[in-house]
Amino acid sequence: MIVSSFEKSPQGKWYLKVEGKPFLYNSVEAYLKNKRMLPKIFSCCTKAGYSILSLWLSWREVEFEEGNYDFASLQKIIDLAKEYDLRVEIVWGGTNFCDKLDVRLVPDWILLNKTYLLHDKSKNPIYVSGNDMGMCNVANAKSKKLLAIEKKVLLSIIEYLKNNDTTHRVVLVRLANDINNNGYASGKSDTIKYIN
DSSP: OOOEEEEEOTTSOEEEEETTEEEOOOEEEEOOSOGGGHHHHHHHHHHTTOSEEEEEEEHHHHOSBTTBOOOHHHHHHHHHHHHTTOEEEEEEESTTBTTBBOTTTSOHHHHTOGGGBOBOTTSOBOEEEOGGGOEEEOBOTTOHHHHHHHHHHHHHHHHHHHHHOTTOOEEEEEOOBSHHHHOOTTOHHHHHHHHO
8 A cells, every 4th residue: 555655746846646636745753762752752843833843763673683673662662652643754774774783773783794884995893983973884785685784674664654553653664864965975877876
């Protein structure tokens, strides 16, 4: 079932369609390290008149250990979205957050596997500034194994939503964030190919 899609009007303007109807994408974005703040954020969002709350879901939260998925954070988001009658955009905190591997988002088992990291000619991991997150590794956008692992966790999230988000609270999953504003440490074409 398709919950949302981008459509083009006869006048050539793009709009979001949710459950077959035009939907005003009026959103606010929040990154919360402390998920206990979620009810307050949902409440504030509703009181301010927003229709969508854009929230971060980190790979670290979903797959802290390789192959073991935990959807408790996602379920809490779905439940609160129902309670406050809001729609949600999930911002994926994975390998393509600003083209860097943010230690707040990516699980340690990814960061510790050197084959998943971009290296210089001397085989040293490349570090780039992550601004507020300090120096960060860069994902090896040519790693087919890393892509397969990340694809698997994302497909598990989509499957979870299909089976558990019965009122279609989650209308978008954003896979990349601010790539164009932060450069392409692993090369633009490789990064775009990986995201696609």
